[in-house]
Amino acid sequence: xxxxxxxxxxxxxxxxxxxxxxxxxxxxxxxxxxxxxxxxxxxxxxxxxxxxxxxxxxxxxxxxxxxxxxxxxxxxxxxxxxxxxxxxxxxxxxxxxxxxxxxxxxxxxxxxxxx
Amino acid sequence: xxxxxxxxxxxxxxxxxxxxxxxxxxxxxxxxxxxxxxxxxxxxxxxxxxxxxxxxxxxxxxxxxxxxxxxxxxxxxxxxxxxxxxxxxxxxxxxxxxxxxxxxxxxxxxxxxxxx
Numbered sequence: 001x002x003x004x005x006x007x008x009x010x011x012x013x014x015x016x017x018x019x020x021x022x023x024x025x026x027x028x029x030x031x032x033x034x035x036x037x038x039x040x041x042x043x044x045x046x047x048x049x050x051x052x053x054x055x056x057x058x059x060x061x062x063x064x065x066x067x068x069x070x071x072x073x074x075x076x077x078x079x080x081x082x083x084x085x086x087x088x089x090x091x092x093x094x095x096x097x098x099x100x101x102x103x104x105x106x107x108x109x110x111x112x113x114x115x
Numbered sequence: 116x117x118x119x120x121x122x123x124x125x126x127x128x129x130x131x132x133x134x135x136x137x138x139x140x141x142x143x144x145x146x147x148x149x150x151x152x153x154x155x156x157x158x159x160x161x162x163x164x165x166x167x168x169x170x171x172x173x174x175x176x177x178x179x180x181x182x183x184x185x186x187x188x189x190x191x192x193x194x195x196x197x198x199x200x201x202x203x204x205x206x207x208x209x210x211x212x213x214x215x216x217x218x219x220x221x222x223x224x225x226x227x228x229x230x231x
Contacts, residue, residue: 033218042117043160043206043221055216091160093219101148101167101210101217106160 002026004107006092012113018080021110025074025094032075033095033104034067035059038088046090049075082114118142119209121222128197128229136192136225138207144168148210149183149190150219155203163205166190197229 005024013019025032034046046065047057051072060067064083069075079086089111093104120139128134140149151163164174166183174181178195194201204226208219 031217035219035221042223043219045218045220048216048218050216056218059218089158093160095217101212103150103162103165104217104219105162106152108157108159111158 004092004094004105006090006107006110008110009108010111010113012115013082014115015084016081018078019082019112021077021079021090021092021112023075023077023092023107025092026096026105029094029096029105030072031055031095031097031102031104032069033093034075034077035091035093036088037091038085041088043091046077079112082112084114087112087114117222118211118220119207119222121207121225123225124223125226125228128227130198130229130231131196134194134197134201134227134229136194136205136207136227138190138192138222140188140190140207140209142188142209142211144211144213146212148212150208150210151181151190151192152206152208153203154206154224160206163192194227197227199229199231202227202229 007022032049037043045059048055049069066078089109091109093106095102095104118141147168149166153161180193182191204224206224207222
């Protein structure tokens with residue numbers, strides 16, 4: 001069974017540009033979570049999808065971040081326009097059953113550097 | 116407010132020594148879940164263990180063991196006879212059941228360095 005995959009693994013962009021991160025969850029997992037770790041800080045929750053619906057987006061820092069999960073499969077996280085403080089590692093995780101607080105399995109992360 | 120505290124920033128040990136990582140959490144929920152994840156140098160987060168608040172039995176998996184004590188709100192992790200491959204950042208995380216939908220709240224992580 002394939003694990004959670006994320007693309008790209010690294011992205012270096014200039015301030016003001018747009019970047020789109022992609023996450024493919026484990027097949028059959030309805031729940032998809034985005035987290036990020038900025039330099040020196042804790043891993044922080046961004047948002048949670050149940051299938052294609054946003055269940056909780058309380059962690060999204062501002063309206064420059066837009067997440068989608070069309071069709072309830074893969075998800076994208078777009079940052080537009082990117083700022084220096086957006087640099088960090090963005091993790092995606094998926095789980096089968098949020099009601100039971102199933103284990104979340106993480107992808108390898110996307111390291112975003114904004115110059 | 117920080118709900119998961121990992122007070123140890125970095126622990127350095129020599130191979131074959133035991134190492135214990137502390138995790139203290141804070142919650143008002145009676146039902147909650149605790150997790151440990153390992154982040155090796157390659158960067159991915161690897162799931163190690165999930166424990167619910169009603170199960171206070173300690174657990175052992177090979178060289179890994181976990182000590183869950185509700186009375187002190189702690190969920191400590193011990194690596195016995197450490198090996199170089201154990202070098203990684205270890206994260207403790209809490210999932211509350213009230214208004215949470217499973218989101219994880221992480222501690223700051225503890226860097227473990229095992230030298231030969």
